[in-house]
Amino acid sequence: MVTPKNIYLFTNPLYKDSFDPNSKSLLLKITSRDNPLTKQLHYVLQIEHIKSVGFEEENLTVSEFTKLQKDGIDFIPDTLSHLRIKKSHDEIQRIKSVCKLTDIVFEEFVKQTIEPGITEVNLATRLEKIALEKNASFSFPAIVAFGKNAAIPHHHSGETKLKKNDLILIDFGLKKDNYCSDMTRTFFIGKPTEEQKKAYAVVLESQQVAVQQCNNVTMKQSTSVSAKNIDKAVRDYITSHNFPTIPHSLGHGIGLEVHEAPSLSPHSEDKLTEGMVFSIEPGIYLPGKFGIRIEDLYTIQNGNLTKLTNSKSDLTVL
Amino acid sequence: MVTPKNIYLFTNPLYKDSFDPNSKSLLLKITSRDNPLTKQLHYVLQIEHIKSVGFEEENLTVSEFTKLQKDGIDFIPDTLSHLRIKKSHDEIQRIKSVCKLTDIVFEEFVKQTIEPGITEVNLATRLEKIALEKNASFSFPAIVAFGKNAAIPHHHSGETKLKKNDLILIDFGLKKDNYCSDMTRTFFIGKPTEEQKKAYAVVLESQQVAVQQCNNVTMKQSTSVSAKNIDKAVRDYITSHNFPTIPHSLGHGIGLEVHEAPSLSPHSEDKLTEGMVFSIEPGIYLPGKFGIRIEDLYTIQNGNLTKLTNSKSDLTVL
Numbered sequence: 334m335v336t337p338k339n340i341y342l343f344t345n346p347l348y349k350d351s352f353d354p355n356s357k358s359l360l361l362k363i364t365s366r367d368n369p370l371t372k373q374l375h376y377v378l379q380i381e382h383i384k385s386v387g388f389e390e391e392n393l394t395v396s397e398f399t400k401l402q403k404d405g406i407d408f409i410p411d412t413l414s415h416l417r418i419k420k421s422h423d424e425i426q427r428i429k430s431v432c433k434l435t436d437i438v439f440e441e442f443v444k445q446t447i448e449p450g451i452t453e454v455n456l457a458t459r460l461e462k463i464a465l466e467k468n469a470s471f472s473f474p475a476i477v478a479f480g481k482n483a484a485i486p487h488h489h490s491g492e493t494k495l496k497k498n499d500l501i502l503i504d505f506g507l508k509k510d511n512y513c514s515d516m517t518r519t520f521f522i523g524k525p526t527e528e529q530k531k532a533y534a535v536v537l538e539s540q541q542v543a544v545q546q547c548n549n550v551t552m553k554q555s556t557s558v559s560a561k562n563i564d565k566a567v568r569d570y571i572t573s574h575n576f577p578t579i580p581h582s583l584g585h586g587i588g589l590e591v592h593e594a595p596s597l598s599p600h601s602e603d604k605l606t607e608g609m610v611f612s613i614e615p616g617i618y619l620p621g622k623f624g625i626r627i628e629d630l631y632t633i634q635n636g637n638l639t640k641l642t643n644s645k646s647d648l649t650v651l
Numbered sequence: 652m653v654t655p656k657n658i659y660l661f662t663n664p665l666y667k668d669s670f671d672p673n674s675k676s677l678l679l680k681i682t683s684r685d686n687p688l689t690k691q692l693h694y695v696l697q698i699e700h701i702k703s704v705g706f707e708e709e710n711l712t713v714s715e716f717t718k719l720q721k722d723g724i725d726f727i728p729d730t731l732s733h734l735r736i737k738k739s740h741d742e743i744q745r746i747k748s749v750c751k752l753t754d755i756v757f758e759e760f761v762k763q764t765i766e767p768g769i770t771e772v773n774l775a776t777r778l779e780k781i782a783l784e785k786n787a788s789f790s791f792p793a794i795v796a797f798g799k800n801a802a803i804p805h806h807h808s809g810e811t812k813l814k815k816n817d818l819i820l821i822d823f824g825l826k827k828d829n830y831c832s833d834m835t836r837t838f839f840i841g842k843p844t845e846e847q848k849k850a851y852a853v854v855l856e857s858q859q860v861a862v863q864q865c866n867n868v869t870m871k872q873s874t875s876v877s878a879k880n881i882d883k884a885v886r887d888y889i890t891s892h893n894f895p896t897i898p899h900s901l902g903h904g905i906g907l908e909v910h911e912a913p914s915l916s917p918h919s920e921d922k923l924t925e926g927m928v929f930s931i932e933p934g935i936y937l938p939g940k941f942g943i944r945i946e947d948l949y950t951i952q953n954g955n956l957t958k959l960t961n962s963k964s965d966l967t968v969l
Contacts, residue, residue, distance in 0.1 A: 346898050350803045350938055366918070390714040395706075395728060398713045410713060458783045465776045474788075485668045580664050600684070620668060 334374065336381050343370050371400050378406060389413050418586060418594040419608035425632055427512040428588065428610050431469070432630055432641040435507050435514040438463050439644045442503075447522060447651055449497050453477040453490040456501070464507055472513035472591045475505035483519065483624035486581055486616060498523035500623050506591055513591045515612055516642045517628035520649040529625070532576060532617045533648050536625050539570045539615040540646075543583065543597075547605065547631070547638040557604035560597045567615050568599075576617045584612040587630060607633050610641070652692065654699050661688050689718050696724060705730030736904060736912040737926035743950055745830040746906065746928050749787070750948055750959040753825050753832040756781050757962045760821075765840060765969055767815050771795040771808040774819070782825055790831035790909045793823035801837065801942035804899050804934060816841035818941050824909055831909045833930055834960045835946035838967040847943070850894060850935045851966050854943050857888045857933040858964075861901065861915075865923065865949075865956040875922035878915045885933050886917075894935045902930040905948060925951050928959070 334341045340359045342352070349363050362377075364370045378386065383406075388398075390410040402408060420428065441463050447456065457477045464471060478488040479495050483502035495501070499522050506515035519533070546563045564583040572578050584597035587610055595603035595611060605611065614628030630641040652659045658677040660670070667681050680695075682688045696704065701724075706716075708728040720726065738746065759781050765774065775795045782789060796806040797813050801820035813819070817840050824833035837851070864881045882901040890896050902915035905928055913921035913929060923929065932946030948959040 347804045351807065388713075390717065391712055393713050394709055395711050395713060395716045396708040399708065399728065410717065454786060458786070461783060462780060465779060468772060468776070470792075486665045489669065 334377065336377070336383060338381055341377060343373060374401065375403055385409055387413050415594050417588055420588055420610050424512065424588060425610065425634065427510045429641055431507050431509040431512050431514040434467055434469055434509060435516050435642055436644045438467060438507065439516065439518065443651065447495065449495050449522065451495050452492050453479055454492060457490045460505060469507040469509045472506035472508040472515065475503065478502045480623060481621055484618045484620045484622060486618060486624065495522060500525065500529060502624060502626060504626065504628065511589055513587050514642065515587055515591055515628060515630060516644065517614060517626045518644060518646065519625045519627065520651055522651055525650065529623060530648065532625050535571060535574045535576060536615050536617055536627050537646060539567045540613055540627055542570045543567050543613045544638060557606035560595055560601040560603040560605055561599055564597050564599055564601065571615065571617060579616055580618060584614055586611045605633060607636065609633055652695065654701060656699055659695060661691060692719065693721055703727055707731050733912050735906055738906055738928050742830065742906060743928065743952065745828045747959055749825050749827040749830050749832040752785055752787055752827060753834050753960055754962045756785060756825065757834065757836065761969065765813065767813050767840065769813050770810050771797055772810060775808045778823060787825040787827045790824035790826040790833065793821065796820045799939055799941060802936045802938045802940060804936060804942065813840060818843065818847060820942060820944060822944065822946065829907055831905050832960065833905055833909055833946060833948060834962065835932060835944045836962060836964060837943045837945065838969055840969055843968065847941060848966065850943050853889060853892045853894060854933050854935055854945050855964060857885045858931055858945055860888045861885050861931045862956060875924035878913055878919040878921040878923055879917055882915050882917055882919065889933065889935060897934055898936060902932055904929045923951060925954065927951055
């Protein structure tokens with residue numbers, strides 16, 4: 334809990350020896366059955382004369398919240414979710430670092446031969462092993478989808494076997510130093526069809542539409558970009574080529590969590606501005622046939638849009 | 652949502668192609684911006700004349716709950732957490748299967764040479780790779796703790812290097828077919844001290860005290876065992892040997908989640924009975940020196956306590 338005077342960390346005795354007792358930046362409070370979190374928290378609020386407390390309503394369960402409530406204290410939801418929307422220089426450095434690692438892991442991954450017959454789960458495991466060797470963990474279970482499974486945007490990798498002339502969609506993110514990455518690539522084993530080639534080109538171009546929209550606005554003059562306008566420009570581009578619109582958001586903020594503010598979506602109220610880090614991930618999904626998605630992370634630094642994931646995204650046939 | 656008439660599954664369009672449209676066991680309802688979860692759920696409650704809804708307060712965020720609330724509908728917390736306390740035959744089979752795999756992974760793990768100099772993270776990675784090869788994932792990040800780090804019950808594996816004559820505590824669980832396992836072993840690299848040998852023996856014996864307590868009660872006559880009494884018997888055994896009491900619960904239920912009902916702890920109201928699956932995990936922790944924990948999973952089937960994890964737990968020097 335952060336108050337005007339102090340930063341408190343409440344924890345149970347199991348974790349107390351993990352902390353430096355000489356820490357000057359935070360006050361450690363050990364909870365127990367006789368002196369539980371609720372009691373200690375209310376005591377701190379009382380002695381610091383605090384009447385209103387913001388909280389992360391997305392990260393507090395009903396069970397936890399029920400215990401915390403008390404007469405005379407006003408718990409205010411939806412106050413904190415946007416506190417992390419702009420990243421500090423140090424945070425951006427960490428995200429850059431995990432993105433660089435993501436590129437390295439992916440490069441090593443595509444160097445290995447991918448044979449028809451391998452399953453989605455096998456391939457996800459192969460990717461995970463490479464990440465493990467680099468001391469990084471996945472920020473979410475990797476999505477590996479073959480052929481028509483790629484038309485399901487959040488496909489759960491399964492026992493489907495790779496066929497000749499199949500397409501592979503891989504969406505994965507790493508976590509290092511508490512910060513997350515997220516990247517998607519779609520590539521071909523054998524020859525893509527004309528329709529696949531066209532869809533791939535449109536997805537790649539539509540990502541550039543978003544990049545141009547960000548750059549068109551002169552961010553150097555501190556003007557921000559409306560996230561929903563970028564989302565719309567990309568959708569319009571895709572549908573103008575007679576493909577269906579994206580069944581998900583164009584993008585999302587990322588940092589300590591894989592999905593956080595801002596949101597690049599049709600009804601978003603967010604403006605993209607200095608210090609934000611977000612994905613741009615257009616996709617075309619043709620149910621029963623195939624799906625193509627290309628996702629990269631970007632940040633706005635010194636008024637410029639900077640790409641953070643730099644794995645090759647031209648149409649690739651392995 | 653389970654009603655007297657139907658089982659509904661609400662999901663957004665991203666996942667709709669993952670489901671078998673011919674499923675007879677559940678009704679799939681696709682949510683959208685214009686027809687969101689809340690609206691559809693309230694509609695179902697209305698047409699089925701339902702006024703009271705139980706929910707998992709441990710698994711619903713304040714944000715989600717706030718959206719669901721509606722005048723005229725009574726949301727009742729704490730109604731469902733004990734619904735899963737007794738497992739079906741099929742569930743126990745799945746847990747047996749993931750426990751067997753846990754033994755196999757651990758056996759393979761201890762076969763490999765563990766050299767001084769290796770870090771906790773390296774060793775956790777080695778374990779994770781073996782699990783990956785068996786197509787299992789971790790149900791929680793493995794705890795690998797060397798020497799005095801083992802005195803922190805929930806130590807976060809770090810860059811500590813293994814020294815000669817160190818002790819290693821490994822607490823890990825796998826997940827397969829949606830069911831979890833959980834097991835802890837403590838073993839020695841080089842020669843244990845007399846104090847370590849004594850503590851190890853007491854931990855192992857105290858686990859047997861719990862087993863005997865379960866068996867003493869004639870479960871065949873459908874009598875259940877009070878969980879807090881077992882917890883107390885084990886604590887008393889440990890403290891009677893002049894070691895500090897366990898700073899955590901003696902054990903916890905396990906199934907779809909790593910921690911679920913019942914709880915084997917001093918203030919538990921749970922009774923252990925037919926169909927329950929739970930851990931028995933006594934430990935002795937001497938801060939700044941070392942920690943020892945031995946954890947196994949058990950179930951009560953046909954009136955008998957059955958051990959589900961069967962990796963060797965005699966004092967082992969590698």
